[in-house]
Amino acid sequence: MQLAVRETVTATLVDELAAGDLDIVVASLPLGHAAFQEVAVFEDAFLLAVPRQGPYADLAVSSAADILPEALLLLEDGHCLRDQTLTVCGGIEPRRLRSSGVTSLTTILQLVAAGQGITLLPEIFLETFPIDETRIRVTRFSAPEPSRQVGIAWRRSNPRATEFGRLVTSVSDCTTRPDQASV
Template sequence: MNQPITLRQLRYVVAVADTRHFGRAATACHISQPSLSAQVQALEEMLGGPLFERSKRRIILTPLGEAIVARARRILAETQDLLLAARDQAAPLAGDFRLGVIPTLGPYLLPRLMQALRRTYPDLRLYLREDLTDRLVERLRRGELEAALLALPADDPKLESLAVFDEPFLLAVPTGHRLARANRVTPGDLSGEHLLLLEDGHCLRDQALEVCRSAARTETDTFGATSLSTLREMVAGRIGITLLPALACTAPTTADGDIAVRPFDAPVPSRRIGLVWRRGAARRGEIEMLAEFLRQHLPEGAVPIAREDAPDLSELAVGKAAAG
């Protein structure tokens, strides 16, 4: 191997692996397709074998390609961490920050925080990615996100997490329903009721099933809603009842006049929300700062989880201003 492998070549190979198309990969990398193809071919010659099986219909990774792409992702992620570590020393929580968030949380939490976040960290450019947990975890592993707001635990040895707050569950029933007259409910009160659920892939689906266990009837093989808003509309249509996270219950919808929301009796069922990131990531200090910011600015309904060694945001903000 007479020539060194370049980061540019690794980025091109990963782009082809992600898109399974040389043309789309070239567009994503902002270069011409012949230039990208030439760089990939040069890398294949250096490595002594093809990375892709090429045909008119599809691109398939060879065994060598699978191994090289996996290593390329790690190298590119480490390189990004190196750049971010240097930037973090200059100004914490500044520049681009890619944050993932699950769809049962993002629309109900983040809009209430963005104004305060911009005031506290005016140099931060926050890019949000809303997706299901499994896909966000995969993006974290690949270095495509700095962190993600997920329901804990995140059982992955390659990831670390920090609990931020607990979010209680509330019961949503149609107005006039027998449980609408109760001040508080228990999981046992749901006996015989039709529990509406989100579709497979949403962690909230499994959490709702765990809370209700065998008390309520579910039709797990028929219909699964794609969003909490859909669940609320179905409850308003008297199709069944559902569990909603507390923050989602304060967002106005057209169904509000047709549903009643009731709290659970102690012990109140809830989910724990935390920030998750790749183990060894360079921006861990910034992620901890973001976690503390969230704790201090949570809307009503969320219960912050105190952390004795959390950074003092006022001191950090003053220090940043002095550095600038």
């Protein structure tokens, strides 16, 4: 099996998978498309990133639902992580948020480090992106910890479905979660 990796917003992946332009996608589930077979691979916790200095440095938040909308920095419309964060934070209305138009988590983290607000990060992001711990404090939420399911999806009609199932097994077998005590 040959893989070509491409990153884009989930809505585009769903459209391209439905159209047959892609064979499989790795995404946060559910995708909500009846023609897709979706298989969860792992849970991805949401963690809180707070600046070490500035007006939000002493913000104490134990639950995502306690986050103040005016403090929250989000990706721009169209990113599923934005929608997931709003849901996790108790259904904050987008009109109560500061408009940021940010297109990447790295930019959001630069804003957090500068004391401009706080954000939620998927734990998987921290496995590949180093955080400047002198400028940003990353903490876990109290139980029940907010999370999302990450999985693999393909069209049910795809003749390679059995092969994709084996791929899911392989990915599941090699997926490791970070040590929760380290955050």
